[in-house]
Amino acid sequence: GISKRFDLDDALLPWVKGRAVQAVDNVSFDLAPGETLGLVGESGCGKSTLGRLILRLIEPDEGEVTLAGEAVTGASRARLKALRRSMQIVFQNPFGSLNARMSVGEAITEPLRAFGVAGPRKRKEEARRLLSLVGLDPDHADRFPHEFSGGQRQRIAIARAIALEPPLVVCDEAVSALDVSVQAQVLNLLKDLKTRLGMAYLFISHDLAVVRHVSDRVAVMYLGSIVEIADADALFASPKHPYTVALLASVPAETPQERKERAPLEGQVPSPIDLPAGCRFAGRCPKVMPRCHTERPPLAEVAPGQRVACHLYEGAGGTAP
Ligand code: SF4
Ligand code: MG
Numbered sequence: 001g002i003s004k005r006f007d008l009d010d011a012l013l014p015w016v017k018g019r020a021v022q023a024v025d026n027v028s029f030d031l032a033p034g035e036t037l038g039l040v041g042e043s044g045c046g047k048s049t050l051g052r053l054i055l056r057l058i059e060p061d062e063g064e065v066t067l068a069g070e071a072v073t074g075a076s077r078a079r080l081k082a083l084r085r086s087m088q089i090v091f092q093n094p095f096g097s098l099n100a101r102m103s104v105g106e107a108i109t110e111p112l113r114a115f116g117v118a119g120p121r122k123r124k125e126e127a128r129r130l131l132s133l134v135g136l137d138p139d140h141a142d143r144f145p146h147e148f149s150g151g152q153r154q155r156i157a158i159a160r161a162i163a164l165e166p167p168l169v170v171c172d173e174a175v176s177a178l179d180v181s182v183q184a185q186v187l188n189l190l191k192d193l194k195t196r197l198g199m200a201y202l203f204i205s206h207d208l209a210v211v212r213h214v215s216d217r218v219a220v221m222y223l224g225s226i227v228e229i230a231d232a233d234a235l236f237a238s239p240k241h242p243y244t245v246a247l248l249a250s251v252p253a254e255t256p257q258e259r260k261e262r263a264p265l266e267g268q269v270p271s272p273i274d275l276p277a278g279c280r281f282a283g284r285c286p287k288v289m290p291r292c293h294t295e296r297p298p299l300a301e302v303a304p305g306q307r308v309a310c311h312l313y314e315g316a317g318g319t320a321p
Contacts (some may be wrong), residue, residue, distance in 0.1 A: 002053055002063030004046075015022050021273055026063070033167060034194060036201040038232065040208055040213030040247065046224040047204045051170045055087050056080060056201065067168060083180040085115055088161035090154075092173035097157050104131075105141030113279065115164065130159040134189060151182030154187065172204045178201040187213050190256045208247060212236055217305075220244045223270065223280045226299060230306035240289030240308040242285045242316040279311070286314055 004024040024046045030082045031037050035197040052058045056072050065072040072083055086094040087109075091097050098107050105127035112126060128138035133166050136148075145153055153180070154174065161169055170192065175183040191214060194201065206213050209273040211218055212232060219229040220243065239245045270283055272278055279292040292311055299309040 001030040002050070002060050002065065004049055004058065004060050009180060022224050022275060024053060025173055027226055029219060029229060031168070031200050033200055034198045035196065035217065036203055036215050037101070038211035038218040039195065039204045039221060040200060040206065040218060041221035043206055044269070045221040047173050047221050050221070051089065051172050051202060051204050055089055055170060073104045084163050085111070086166045087168040087170070088166045089288060090157050090161045090171060090174040092176050098153060103142050103144060104148070104156050105143070106164055108156060111160060111163045117164065126163065126193050130163055133193070150318055151178050151186060154178060158186070158189065160191060162197065162199070168200050168202070170202045170204065173206070175210060176205065176207065183210065184245040190214060220247065223275060225280065225309065227281065227309045228307065229299070234303065234306050239307065240302055240313060241310050242287050243281050288298055
């Protein structure tokens, strides 16, 4: 599993000085070609850190990332640069990730230039093709980012991310800053591109409704660890971990079966600096048992394709007592 601690040596707050945050703790999963894995959890749970670790935008302390069998962790600088061609990231803020002085056509085809894939003339053609692909007017390639709306800029950021048709795209809150109607358009665009180009997405979001719309599988993170991972349908129809159940309570139910009683989340998220022994959800869990305070539950399969880290399911064959 992959892990990352951040040392707070340089922190200004005296009570955290010299301590460390375990942002990502021994997380492990696979992502198949053409698959979308949704990664959900409250802010600060480590999901963005995990996305950056996978692309090696930050270095993990432990653990391995492989892309199509090749190690990303441990790759040399030169090899990593080449690997970056195969993995791209789309951030939340499309304005911050676009150079204001670069035309959108240049911005979109910048990866083609950086990797020496295409000369100026071919890049102009590609800019037009990619703009059409993301539903924008190809004649607008010479315009600048400020001439586009937020939704259009996010389409531009996506066009750049897919310019080299990478097998893996990490989307970190990629639609979170957009209006709901524009969100739907961009999500449909991502789905459509996946169908056409066969890329895999790691789709990071705090918004379960959005994750539900795009994901084949969903992983739920709590304080640096995955507490449940399952097929999206199974997770939404039959959430097992008490934290997943609580998270789902904030999403409107889509079927009568889902409209069963759902307990709201209570209690405080523990500080990631002083993580409790045992289950990290114990302080907020409505089903907490004595052993939860001392024994950390492992992520174990409780139903086909559904893994849960909770003592309730140990040896229970998937049914909570
Ligand atoms: Fe709740 Fe215990 Fe399960 Fe943790 S292990 S989620 S505290 S029942
Ligand atoms: Mg984040």
